[in-house]
Amino acid sequence: MRSPTGASHEADAPPEPVPQGQHTKTAIPSAHPRHACKSIPVVATPENHGGNPKARGFCSSLLGQFDVAHARFVLEHIPNPLQVVRNMARAVRPGGRVILSDDDYDGLRLWPEPPGFSSVWNAYQRTYDRHCNDPIVGRRLVQLLHQADLRPRRNTLVFFGGCAGDPDFEDVVRNIASIVDEAIDDIVATGLSRDAVTAGLDTLIAWSKAPDSAVWFGMSWAEGIRPP
Secondary structure, X not given: OOOOEOOOOOOOOOOOOOOOOOOOXXXXXXXXXXXXXXXXXXXXXXXXXXXXXXXXXXXXXXXXXXXXXXXXXXXXXXXXXXXXHXXXXXXXXXXXXXXXXXXXXXXXXXXXXXXXXXXXXXXXHHHHHHOOOOOOHHHHHHHHHHHOOOEEEEEEEEEOOEEOOOOOHHHHHHHHHHHHHHOHHHHHHOOOOHHHHHHHHHHHHHHOOOOOOEEEOEEEEEEEEOOO
8 A cells, every 4th residue: 555666675584564653655564684685676657657667677688687576566556567577577587586565455444434435445446447557456466476477485465554552553544544635636537526535534534533443454465486
């Protein structure tokens, strides 16, 4: 549940849960390095948000030269994520690793449900459809690895939720609210009124003050290996 970004990933283990104070829109979990490796990030930029991705260093002389290729919060913004993963597979050496981290927005659960917010969240997901992108690409990561002729090795979820009583819970809720607020024009274009979106956001903030409110959400993470 983050802005598109990319960074090298030097790790043998999946990322650990986000530390206290890291529930902001730009907070990205990362694993602790066990050894240095040659890695390449895949980066989505505003100018290619709805089109082809730009990948730093993806030229013929470097293909097959990297230990790790990592795309983080990128595939959800790409109309053809499989092509990106195939390019990542070509970038790593035989035995190299391709790591994918992304969102499945349909997996967000708020409980007890704040009245009216589910329609806002559903409309937010439809904004991805309008741009030919996939709001639930997180659940497809292992499939994408397989379709790119990689060998899936492991997958997990990194928790990004919280509940009343958690000192970071306000940040968790405001992160969700800011995502919706920044996309409000696109959401309105799906047919939901601006007043309905605003009312849903107000309800969300009020709901977060309840003593039993909880957000359940996880970032999908999967790793594949290029066969020898």
